[in-house]
Amino acid sequence: MSEHAHPNYWKVYWWLLLLLAISIAGPELGIQWVTLITAFGIAIVKAYMVARNFMHVSIEPRFVTYMLVTMLVFMLLFFMAVAPDVMKETGSNWVKPAWIQENLAYEAGEIGDGAGH
Amino acid sequence: MAETISTHASHDEHHDPSFIWKYVFSTDHKMIAKQYMFTGMAMGLIGAFMAYAFRMQLAFPGMDVPLFGLVTPAVYNSLVTNHGTIMIFWVAMPVLIAAFGNFLIPLMLGCDDMVFPRINMLSYWIFLLSAVVLLTSFFVPGGAFGGAWTAYPPLSAKAEYSLTPLGSSIWVVAVGLEFIAFLLGGINFVTTAMNSRAPGMRLYDIPIVVWMIVIASILFMASVGPLLAGAAMLFMDQQVGTAFFDPNKGGDPILWQHLFWFFGHPEVYVVLLPALGITADVICTFSRKKLFAYRTVLMTTFATGVLSFTVWAHHQFVAGIDPRMANIFTITTLLISVPIAELCFVYIATLYGGSISLTTPMLWALSFIATFLIGGVTGIFLGASGADIYMHDTYFVLAHFHYTFYPIAIIGTFAGFTYWFPKMFGKMMDERLGKIHFWGSIIPFNAIFIPLFYLGVAGQHRRIFDFSNYPELATPEMQAIRIFATVSLLVMLAFQFVFFYNCIKSWMSKEKAPDNPWKANTLEWVAPTPPPHGNFKELPTVYRGPYEFSHPDRDEDYWPQNEPA
């Protein structure tokens, strides 16, 4: 077992709960950028705090951080290379009939809760 | 700081275990290695038998295949599907990574076992379970899955298309279980290599084959995740009726392709690296020369590993991916040929000026370099999206990947097996039989696949069970080439009996092999032959690199790693 100074785990915990509360309240305002920052930005902050303070990534040798970050980078790479295909409703000689219909119906307000875009 | 621990005195004193604990539920890495080796080779026989059946159908369409029966279209599809699946997941991976990795890593690093022996055993049993699960798919109603090893939906997702409602899901489950087995095994290998090296063994003193197997395990661990997720999604589509990949209900079949190939491409490097590693060790020993540029080999391998994550969509050039992505993937694919070519040059430079002995392992290793080069060069045509538009799904692709996979899975395996057989089984293999087996495999191998390049360029599609429906492909000349390839396969299969005879004869021979028959430097040759439980009488300390052959300061032309200066 490694001898290391333990951060104040309870203090970290209360911060995490506070952040959780903000991340739920923020989206209630309905403003998109507020939602993005509070819901997802805070998720990233919480994840960092758990990794650093609970998982003690910061006192491990550097290569552990590099390993984990590399996996995240691969996921980003995956997203960037695949999104151009998956996020479209038509492409090189193909269409997604269900998507097209769905989007039309959504724009027209026929499905979904909102009134489309 | 020397660690003078002798292995058994310090931990459990145990008496000789019973048969079950020694041979079946063993936690000894050497026994687990042999379990993986035999299971992998047995599955190889099954995969080869499938190749026999479908090649007979291609050469003599519509005729009953001896020892098999009639190959109907559905049967043909499941044969080619399972041939590919078995050879990659149940032959190449267990033999190259799990068998050689398990056997060599603790021995070459100078320790007494893997760091987690029980997890090691668990990984084998999950692997064996996955093999059994796959084989049951042949006996269920509907038969085995026939949607190609790439399992593209909607063919693989909908029973109305695949006609194998049970077989498709069993296939997915078997592959998923195999992945879990190798994740468990891989963690063992990487942790052992990172933590358990002998005292004095710096990173650059590790034999290349260990580096390669460890990097391969890391590549596997980093790439298999999306496909595991995709397999779960495919299983849901098949059994529960979700529409992850069904474009008629809001899904995207290209997503599966990306999930599959994001893993599928690094996977080929996962199996390539161990074969490259085996080749490196063998050619150093039999040219009595140091590896030409050890650190460069390492850096190149790291670069290849990273690059291998950026090339996958070259398998999807004609699937309708965004053309801008196709441009990017063409560039990265052509780029990745550079480090691999460089590795081949390093091996040739290692051979240059060496004192070459053409033993059986050396013959296999040399032929690996030659045949893999052909495979690599033909890959360049396929990596360029423009040329690939014509070549995709033709036999050119098939010949290309057999010129890479066969060197990897067969040539690499035989190089390693003939080289380490003395250490694994305590007997020497018969050199004459070994050479007969070698020539009887290599010449027919080329005779099978070189003609297939021509057939591919002539437009012959893959995965067609009978070309008589395609008049332009059913010419007498093309059919003659198909027959020639099939006959060559029969010759090659016949020569494999020489190998099995050699194995049995050698294993049963009375003459014991010496501890270091090839006069090599690495630590596995220091252990007794065959190594006992615990491997070494005293765990070694390392003083130099693994390839100190023909050192000017020495009389002997080799210098074991554990000999003090």
Place this chain on the structure above:
Amino acid sequence: MRPIANTRSVSGVPTARLAVWWVIASEIVIFGGILMSYLMHRLAHGLWADYASHTTTWVGALNTFVLLTSSLSAVLAHKCAVNGDGPGAAKRLLITAAGGLIFVVVKSFEWTYEISHGYTITTNTFWSFYYTAAGLHALHVIAGVVIMLIVAAAAKKGRDLHRVEIIGIYWHFVDLVWIFLFPLLYIAK
């Protein structure tokens, strides 16, 4: 049973801990694969925000709270183990395991409610992702609870205390995945 190989640690990280970091690394790409696939769909379809509004945000938040609290007890268990307090570590691990079980129980009520209101795994692709991703996560929670109970049983007798930290790291990862799953699946606007 421990070979000498297990006791060496050339990399500077003790063997079991090094292994669990590799487990985490491979799990990142498993969850990453399914979550990236979900994210692409979610960003491409405005309609999915409407679908997501039918998830019960307060239940998701409750589960987030449960997992965060169980992460706290897990790291406090580690602190006990480091100080040699086996029974203290075991007690806190049991609290963590209880948190995991509460998570699964809450989820089963949540899913029962949703399924009975017509939101099944085949309702549409959003719900397919919802159940598959959260289900994959829940499987990892259950596996974690099982291992945790085994570690706690040994820790109570003062044995294998180093494993408390190991299962703790795994548990924190499970918590981390949920930290991202919660906004991805539940926050709709």
